[in-house]
Amino acid sequence: CQSVCSSVPQFTNSPTMIVLVGLPARGKTYISKKLTRYLNWIGVPTKVFNVGQYRREAVRSYSNFEFFRPDNEEAMKIRKACALSALKDVSAYFTQDHGQVAVFDATNTTRERREVILSFAKEYGYKVFFVESICDDPEIIAENIKQVKLSSPDYVNCDKDEAVADFLKRIECYKVTYVPLDDDCDRNLSYIKIFNVGSRYLVNRVQDHIQSRIVYYLMNIHVTPRTIYLCRHGESDLNLLGRIGGDSGLSSRGNKFAAALGKYIRSQCIPDLKIWTSHMKRTIQTAEAVGVPYEQWKALNEIDAGVCEEMTYEEIQEHYPEEFALRDQDKYRYRYPKGESYEDLVHRLEPVIMELERQENVLVVCHQAVMRCLLAYFLDKSADELPYLKCPLHTVLKLTPVAYGCKVESVFLNVEAVNTHRDRPVVSVNTHAQTHTETGLW
Amino acid sequence: MTNCPTLIVTVGLPARGKTYISKKLTRYLNWIGVPTKEFNVGQYRRECVKIYKSFEFFRPDNEEGLKIRKQCASAALNDVRQYLTEEGGQVAVFDATNTTRERRETIMRFADQNGFKVFFVESVCEDPDVIAENIVQVKLGSPDYRHCNTEQAVEDFMKRIKCYENSYEPLDEVLDRELSFIKIIDVGRRYLVNRVLDHIQSRIVYYLMNIHITPRSIYLCRHGESDLNVKGRIGGDSGLSSRGKAFACCLAKFIHAQDIPDLKVWTSQMKRTIQTAEALGVPYEQWKALNEIDAGVCEELMYEEIQQRHPLEFALRDQDKYRYRYPKGESYEDLVQRLEPVIMELERQENILVICHQAVMRCLLAYFLDKTAEELPYLKCPLHTVLKLTPVAYGCKVESIFLKVEAVNTHRERPEVRNTHTHTGYCSCEFPRPVCAPRCHYMVRACVMEHNGERSSLQPNFLLRNKPSQEMARLVFLHAQDA
Numbered sequence: 001c002q003s004v005c006s007s008v009p010q011f012t013n014s015p016t017m018i019v020l021v022g023l024p025a026r027g028k029t030y031i032s033k034k035l036t037r038y039l040n041w042i043g044v045p046t047k048v049f050n051v052g053q054y055r056r057e058a059v060r061s062y063s064n065f066e067f068f069r070p071d072n073e074e075a076m077k078i079r080k081a082c083a084l085s086a087l088k089d090v091s092a093y094f095t096q097d098h099g100q101v102a103v104f105d106a107t108n109t110t111r112e113r114r115e116v117i118l119s120f121a122k123e124y125g126y127k128v129f130f131v132e133s134i135c136d137d138p139e140i141i142a143e144n145i146k147q148v149k150l151s152s153p154d155y156v157n158c159d160k161d162e163a164v165a166d167f168l169k170r171i172e173c174y175k176v177t178y179v180p181l182d183d184d185c186d187r188n189l190s191y192i193k194i195f196n197v198g199s200r201y202l203v204n205r206v207q208d209h210i211q212s213r214i215v216y217y218l219m220n221i222h223v224t225p226r227t228i229y230l231c232r233h234g235e236s237d238l239n240l241l242g243r244i245g246g247d248s249g250l251s252s253r254g255n256k257f258a259a260a261l262g263k264y265i266r267s268q269c270i271p272d273l274k275i276w277t278s279h280m281k282r283t284i285q286t287a288e289a290v291g292v293p294y295e296q297w298k299a300l301n302e303i304d305a306g307v308c309e310e311m312t313y314e315e316i317q318e319h320y321p322e323e324f325a326l327r328d329q330d331k332y333r334y335r336y337p338k339g340e341s342y343e344d345l346v347h348r349l350e351p352v353i354m355e356l357e358r359q360e361n362v363l364v365v366c367h368q369a370v371m372r373c374l375l376a377y378f379l380d381k382s383a384d385e386l387p388y389l390k391c392p393l394h395t396v397l398k399l400t401p402v403a404y405g406c407k408v409e410s411v412f413l414n415v416e417a418v419n420t421h422r423d424r425p426v427v428s429v430n431t432h433a434q435t436h437t438e439t440g441l442w
Numbered sequence: 443m444t445n446c447p448t449l450i451v452t453v454g455l456p457a458r459g460k461t462y463i464s465k466k467l468t469r470y471l472n473w474i475g476v477p478t479k480e481f482n483v484g485q486y487r488r489e490c491v492k493i494y495k496s497f498e499f500f501r502p503d504n505e506e507g508l509k510i511r512k513q514c515a516s517a518a519l520n521d522v523r524q525y526l527t528e529e530g531g532q533v534a535v536f537d538a539t540n541t542t543r544e545r546r547e548t549i550m551r552f553a554d555q556n557g558f559k560v561f562f563v564e565s566v567c568e569d570p571d572v573i574a575e576n577i578v579q580v581k582l583g584s585p586d587y588r589h590c591n592t593e594q595a596v597e598d599f600m601k602r603i604k605c606y607e608n609s610y611e612p613l614d615e616v617l618d619r620e621l622s623f624i625k626i627i628d629v630g631r632r633y634l635v636n637r638v639l640d641h642i643q644s645r646i647v648y649y650l651m652n653i654h655i656t657p658r659s660i661y662l663c664r665h666g667e668s669d670l671n672v673k674g675r676i677g678g679d680s681g682l683s684s685r686g687k688a689f690a691c692c693l694a695k696f697i698h699a700q701d702i703p704d705l706k707v708w709t710s711q712m713k714r715t716i717q718t719a720e721a722l723g724v725p726y727e728q729w730k731a732l733n734e735i736d737a738g739v740c741e742e743l744m745y746e747e748i749q750q751r752h753p754l755e756f757a758l759r760d761q762d763k764y765r766y767r768y769p770k771g772e773s774y775e776d777l778v779q780r781l782e783p784v785i786m787e788l789e790r791q792e793n794i795l796v797i798c799h800q801a802v803m804r805c806l807l808a809y810f811l812d813k814t815a816e817e818l819p820y821l822k823c824p825l826h827t828v829l830k831l832t833p834v835a836y837g838c839k840v841e842s843i844f845l846k847v848e849a850v851n852t853h854r855e856r857p858e859v860r861n862t863h864t865h866t867g868y869c870s871c872e873f874p875r876p877v878c879a880p881r882c883h884y885m886v887r888a889c890v891m892e893h894n895g896e897r898s899s900l901q902p903n904f905l906l907r908n909k910p911s912q913e914m915a916r917l918v919f920l921h922a923q924d925a
Contacts, residue, residue: 183632202632220644358644
């Protein structure tokens with residue numbers, strides 16, 4: 001009989017549409033992209049459908065805010081067609097591409113438009129969860145416009161002041177017909193209302209696990225500027241021996257790196273920096289050199305290589321040739337016997353990511369596989385790319401959230417170390433080491 | 443998780459589930475390792491006014507009554523202060539109606555003076571069915587109504603609620619916008635969440651938003667007896683013995699007979715639970731988080747072998763079975779952390795059967811039955827026995843059903859403290875909590891035994907041969923620098 005086997009439990013059966021609601025410059029696209037990134041990272045296939053993009057395809061060049069006037073019938077027709085086209089693609093994503101969640105990113109500010117979406121969802125058996133962003137703080141809106149509107153394709157030929165003036169008029173066009181989700185009229189809908197970037201939330205009728213996780217995530221993110229520093233422990237004794245895993249201390253170069261890290265961190269003058277390490281000697285010893293209190297997370301421990309712990313790659317190839325080959329077939333899902341897979345790692349790192357979202361300035365001293373997982377989350381890398389991300393020793397990655405993504409600065413601290421990176425093996429058609437098993441095992 | 447202690451303050455008319463929420467939240471927080479205690483002002487009132495006469499005590503114009511109630515609230519706050527400042531408490535749940543702004547301001551001043559964060563949990567409900575069910579479940583059995591019949595009790599209680607209604611000032615979106623709170627509306631249909639300040643408040647909100655009161659049953663059992671069980675070996679990933687297979691069939695029969703609507707079945711990703719579930723003939727979901735505790739270097743050993751090969755580890759485990767972590771393995775404390783998402787999802791679900799393992803089942807059971815970290819590793823979870831848990835009133839009813847297929851006994855009792863020649867101590871870390879890890883095995887380079895002011899150094903595997911006095915020797919593990 002059927003059983004569902006995975007590292008994470010199956011969340012939902014019906015596909016879910018997340019429908020954004022809100023005036024322009026309320027962070028809808030920011031939320032859409034971030035939420036999508038999170039859901040994909042935890043293994044829920046999710047895609048954003050930004051209606052503004054469809055509009056830009058349909059109306060090749062944007063003139064001005066007049067396009068958005070509620071009495072502009074021509075434009076209304078085009079805008080409605082774009083929404084319907086996006087809905088069609090949502091359907092295709094669910095049925096043909098095996099998507100699980102579709103994020104419908106548009107203003108959706110009228111009851112009428114939301115009714116269209118609800119009918120569509122009902123017809124196809126999709127669940128609907130609304131995410132409304134309400135904000136009346138002029139400073140937040142101004143900052144928003146600066147961060148993401150000025151550089152929009154719509155304003156590519158305008159100067160700053162023109163763009164801002166036009167955009168504010170655009171917002172006014174929507175205000176006239178904006179009907180927020182209503183506590184009474186919409187009491188049977190499932191939704192979360194976010195007020196003023198998270199100081200308050202109203203949550204109505206959460207239906208299932210995935211909606212509960214989405215609410216939890218949305219309630220933990222913030223937009224306060226901050227920096228996340230990711231690095232590995234200093235070079236360890238086992239690193240020098242070319243052995244994986246284990247729990248050895250730092251080599252002398254590793255100790256040098258730790259001292260250099262301390263210097264670097266101090267030079268960055270980071271206010272209220274939190275430092276996190278794993279429970280393994282090498283990260284703890286590294287953090288010790290920085291000289292500030294640090295918190296140890298077991299969840300940050302390196303991937304458990306099970307029977308292959310403390311072996312060299314050559315030894316693994318010798319003693320476990322089949323395992324070695326299988327791993328190269330699907331490095332993300334491959335689980336070491338009595339050990340873990342990258343997929344397992346992501347699952348155990350989820351609370352770390354949630355807490356990283358809550359925090360402000362943080363330095364995470366961790367391990368190669370762990371750092372790849374965290375990096376994949378911040379830089380929106382797929383499960384396919386994740387196990388091959390380059391995270392060399394003695395290099396700090398400085399991540400700064402900006403616009404819809406993350407700026408990355410790579411800082412090598414000038415202490416040499418061994419290279420522990422294995423590139424994705426080249427797929428060859430006729431090889432001796434051909435295995436007969438399928439990919440995507442567990 | 444948090445530095446300042448947190449004071450959770452419930453708000454709401456009688457029969458809105460405040461005590462239910464308080465007790466459940468307290469149970470959850472303690473289980474995940476946050477020392478929490480509830481302070482029910484009604485209890486203080488019952489101590490003070492030995493005999494409850496009628497709702498008249500609660501009339502807003504009953505000055506004598508008001509004086510007593512105010513004193514009780516103060517006494518409770520005093521105990522809160524003691525718990526949070528002197529007894530190592532992290533969270534205190536102040537369970538009372540707290541329906542007036544004035545009362546809430548008193549509490550906030552108190553919290554401010556003492557450096558406590560305040561988080562309000564308000565329960566608002568106007569559904570008469572829910573309120574009636576509430577009264578039936580927990581009010582009729584209250585000490586207040588010991589001598590009344592059902593009708594009298596209900597009538598009096600409804601009048602009691604009325605006494606509060608006139609002066610009730612719910613938390614207001616505008617007036618109280620600077621406060622941190624969650625308003626739970628109609629038993630969770632809707633929530634208003636304002637100004638969540640920190641991690642623990644965020645976790646509390648997430649928890650409160652996942653619990654429900656729909657009646658349901660949770661069935662917990664272990665896999666059928668496994669081949670390794672029969673050999674007396676721990677851990678591993680073996681299949682079922684023939685008796686184990688017989689159990690799986692009996693389990694299928696039992697579940698069928700229970701006729702449970704929409705039953706979900708969960709297993710771990712280990713053979714023995716999966717094979718057990720297969721016999722049921724219904725779809726099941728596998729959770730890696732439900733895998734048995736990882737015994738690290740002791741995997742697949744017998745207890746006698748462990749005692750032989752790793753005598754210090756064996757002794758240390760008996761000292762503090764909850765926090766002890768097998769080398770390259772896990773502790774019960776680690777297990778609880780990895781089971782937390784399972785518990786969260788169990789709260790969301792309705793009827794469910796969880797087929798798991800001994801240590802895992804102990805952790806889940808401890809959550810449902812509010813057992814301490816001390817008791818948890820010694821809870822009895824025998825093979826071939828299903829525990830049926832049914833939430834009732836403020837707790838859980840437990841039925842234990844042995845499915846009549848014999849199996850080995852895998853339970854080890856808590857060892858008695860003996861004064862013998864071979865003695866070991868426990869480690870106390872020098873780093874202050876919460877910064878340090880529960881057990882810094884990997885940092886051990888040298889141990890120093892301190893006894894009667896004298897210090898001598900030992901190798902980590904040294905077993906004390908000389909009996910120190912009644913007190914246990916205290917081994918101080920030093921976090922060494924380079925070798």
